[in-house]
Amino acid sequence: MELTQDGLTERSGLPIATLRKFEQKGKISLESFLKLLMVVGGLEEMISTLRPLKPNFTSIDYVVKAANELLNPINRTQIMKRLFIDIVILKCSIKFQAFEVFQLNLRGCISLET
Numbered sequence: 001m002e003l004t005q006d007g008l009t010e011r012s013g014l015p016i017a018t019l020r021k022f023e024q025k026g027k028i029s030l031e032s033f034l035k036l037l038m039v040v041g042g043l044e045e046m047i048s049t050l051r052p053l054k055p056n057f058t059s060i061d062y063v064v065k066a067a068n069e070l071l072n073p074i075n076r077t078q079i080m081k082r083l084f085i086d087i088v089i090l091k092c093s094i095k096f097q098a099f100e101v102f103q104l105n106l107r108g109c110i111s112l113e114t
Contacts, residue, residue, distance in 0.1 A: 003039075011039045033098060049097055 009016045012035045019036075022028040028036075037043040 008036070008039060012036055046098060050094070 003011070005016055005019055008014075009019060012032075014032050014035055018028065018032050022032070022036075034043065034046075037046060
């Protein structure tokens with residue numbers, strides 16, 4: 001699939017300025033990024049990367065225990081701190097992985113010449 005910037009813009013529905021900003025600064029909204037992945041491929045890989053490897057809760061007892069821990073103010077503060085750190089790490093990881101997937105797909109099927 002050989003696409004020019006104009007072709008990619010037409011197929012993705014994104015403005016050319018969005019593509020150029022992404023190329024030059026590496027910044028793009030998640031919605032725009034997913035639209036690009038739908039055109040160039042890699043959306044399934046992205047979705048599979050985000051799927052949890054195992055379920056969070058294995059029994060109703062585990063759910064009740066987790067809920068009780070959240071009701072305890074001391075545990076809630078510690079859990080929220082850990083959750084915040086995990087979210088920041090996950091967000092950085094997703095951005096990095098998403099950018100790598102896009103770069104690989106971009107190299108293989110798009111001519112960035114207009």
